[in-house]
Amino acid sequence: MTTASSADHPTRRDFLFVATGAAAAVGGAAALWPFVSQMNPDASTIAAGAPIEVDLSPVAEGQDIKVFWRGKPIYISHRTKKQIDEARAVNVASLPDPQSDDARVKSGHEQWLVVIGICTHLGCIPIAHEGNYDGFFCPCHGSQYDSSGRIRQGPAPANLPVPPYQFVSDTKIQIG
């Protein structure tokens, strides 16, 4: 093959080889997509992840319930006055993941804390009403969250995330 001369002015043969190689590469890459895409959640899983409604009326002050949405445990806490005050009294700047309590609850419904109950360290489920901050304690590696679900102590890097939700009525929320 005349590779030396083709460097200056490509021959028809070179064009053919490049075109064939390019077609093979494009076809191969396109064929790869279904094999990757199939790993994503299937249509029934996505449909099952639709928003859910939760009735809050049976949850008394100081109690909390755990519901599941998209396979994740969601803590819904009916906070006491004391818990709310504690959460608001903290100097936000001193927190590892600074965030005010206001930003983590819906205004007008400050007594309700809704968080995804998955420790931001390595995914264990923290225990409610334990630890030094009147919030959550993760038994796996000792992370402690306060009554606003914010990280206060331990290896976890971030606050417990707040899922998307809204109040449909005073006693009913829709998660998702």
Place this chain on the structure above:
Amino acid sequence: MSGPSDYQPSNPALQWIERRLPIFGLIHSSFVAYPTPRNLNYWWTFGAILSFMLGIQILTGVILAMHYTPHADLAFKSVELIVRDVNYGWLLRNMHAVGASMFFVAVYIHMFRGVYYGSYKEPREVLWILGVIIYLLMMATGFMGYVLPWGQMSFWGATVITNLFSAIPYAGESIVTLLWGGYSVGNPTLNRFFSLHYLLPFLIAGVVVLHVWALHVAGQNNPDGVEPKTEKDTVPFTPHATIKDMFGVACFMLLYAWFIFYMPNYLGDADNYIPANPGVTPPHIVPEWYYLPFYAILRSIPNKLAGVIAMFSAIIILCFLPWLDSAKTKSSKYRPLAKQFFWIFVVVCVLLGYLGAQPPEGIYVIAGRILTFCYFAYFLIVLPLLSRIETPRPVPNSIADAVLAKTGSKSTPMVSTAIVLALAGALFAGSIDSARASEGNDKPPGNKWSFAGPFGTFDRGALQRGLKVYKEVCANCHGLSYIAFRNLAEAGGPGYSVAQATAFASDYKIKDGPNDAGDMFERPGRPADYFPSPFPNEQAARAANGGAAPPDLSLIAKARSYGRGFPWFIVDFFTQYQEQGPDYVAAVLQGFEDKVPEGVAIPEGSYYNKYFPGHAIKMPKPLSDGQVTYDDGSPTTVAQYSKDVTTFLMWTAEPHMEARKRLGFQVFIFLIIFAGLMYFTKKKVWADSH
């Protein structure tokens, strides 16, 4: 693999590895510098095609296993969920199911090529025997894979094939119980078949490595059957053989894609879209097409044990081929008599395949016995005899001589044999259909369906009207349990918006629970819910309908079919006729007649239907003119209702049909361009070598 390689990579990092593990030298000597005879024809590309298919089967199989549930109660449904819900699940499933057939198409061509050109002869006996072992493993793998969808044919195929072992004297029954892991084919059987079906392909891959190793020790045979003597007889594997093989693979992919995108159920059996039922055997139980010749041999022997022995001998005898045929001349090209007998043998095999799909009665049994005799006679009488009496034509001195002599005279036999084989293959594949042709019922009339053909799409109006007919009429007795309300808003469906589908769902009461008090409760339907079934269980359905449970309609358009008969099943392959199911469903809906013809007895509680097998159907005439009101002004006639609801049921049977045909068109455009480019590239690469 011809001695230590003197190949040295130029990259220092690769050199470092090469000194410690000479893997690049191995690859270079096996697949780059390896001398390949320059006179190989396209029949030799089937080795590469088979490697490609094995890779595809393993890749798609591993992926399907990620979504499949090997449990007797869940397997059938999990396969349907793969096809309906997993991203590109329909594509992956079609690739795997059709891939098995394509694998066998390629292996049969590969084997016949080996027989024709004497590729089993000294020094390639071990190479050949390894090939027979691969073939046996493939048969076992294919059989167990066919069991996994747990449809009617899966279940009864598993029952019949495992029962073959009961023919073994004394130990037979114990062996069968051992295979089943129970007193009959059941969940333990399915579980172990799944495990073994996952294992065996890797064993095949291992034996393929040995097969290629043996090939590279002995060197490739070639159409002239003379061993390469000088460098002039060979060309380097890369780029010559690599490019040629890739061109072969590209052409083969065209055939493969034809089935995947346009005829995915052509090679399968409609009965396998009915969930396994241990209480009812399908009227015509037929194995997959690639086992049919051996199935015919099994059935033509009237003794159980002898039949099983004959069937297995028909495969094992291939191992002894190198010694049964002791002729010194390898290629049938130079053996005038062997060449003729070879083609007779091919015809015998094809005809045995045809008979394997026919009901075992009358002329078919006699023909089966004659052909079984011919099959064994080829190995045990013809080949040994020919080795002694035949005078072969002189073979060329060298491959180079053969190539020079050939220039000018085009290889027309190759083209004609390709046509013969294509026809034979079509005959073979379609013979499953003709199994059902002999029932003597009126054939359902053909309809013009909007979804037929390579560019077919569903008529949205028909889908919406069909849904209405289903909801108001069929749903009183028939479930639609694989369809969720959300499907109504999906692309390629009835074209409703998400809001419309949500509103449609909320009209239904769905049983949910248990709630915190432990009670079940009813709530309005959501898009994620499935159509509720009219009866809580099969017994209730049976009791309410005179003993016959109304079948779930989700898959009915694919689970029903009728025999097309010769030569239609061959024509169907080219015209892409796939609408036996819809034609049948529409015909049954319109086939009720008050006047029962003479000679047909209809039992109490049944009704006469012109197109139903046996004519006595438990379902009363479901549709009458004006029964369902249409908002769009379409005629409210039984004919229109039938057409609409059948269109709807075709969609429920295959919600992604439009996506399949659309992607198929794109793939074909690409493959045709790519195969064309490969052809010219191959010509350029070989230009200096001819």
